[in-house]
Amino acid sequence: MTTSIPDTPDALLTRVRTAEALTEAGFPVKAKTLATKATRGGGPPYSKFGLRVLYRWDDALAWAKGRLTAAHCSTSEQDARPAS
Numbered sequence: 275m276t277t278s279i280p281d282t283p284d285a286l287l288t289r290v291r292t293a294e295a296l297t298e299a300g301f302p303v304k305a306k307t308l309a310t311k312a313t314r315g316g317g318p319p320y321s322k323f324g325l326r327v328l329y330r331w332d333d334a335l336a337w338a339k340g341r342l343t344a345a346h347c348s349t350s351e352q353d354a355r356p357a358s
Contacts, residue, residue, distance in 0.1 A: 277298065278291065278298045279295050279298055279331075280295060280331045282331070283331055283335075284331070284332065285331040286329070286331075287329050287330075287334070288326065288327070288328065288329075289308050289309060289320075289327050292308060292318075292329040292334050293307075295334070296334060296335070296338050301341075303338070308329075312327065317337065318337035318338075319333050319337075
């Protein structure tokens with residue numbers, strides 16, 4: 275079975291490969307979303323090689339993990355306010 279997830283954290287991936295690897299790692303994202311975030315901000319850091327955008331795997335994975343919320347047991351937990 276082949277995997278999209280790189281073996282090394284320093285692997286450089288194209289936008290499409292980054293989206294595939296993040297999705298396989300449990301963070302569903304499309305290449306088009308990464309492209310939008312590259313222009314509007316809020317996405318993972320990237321470098322350019324000529325006209326091609328490249329993402330370092332460890333940076334992309336850290337970005338995805340940083341978007342996770344805390345674990346919840348029910349939807350009502352999100353509405354609860356902390357006691358003062």
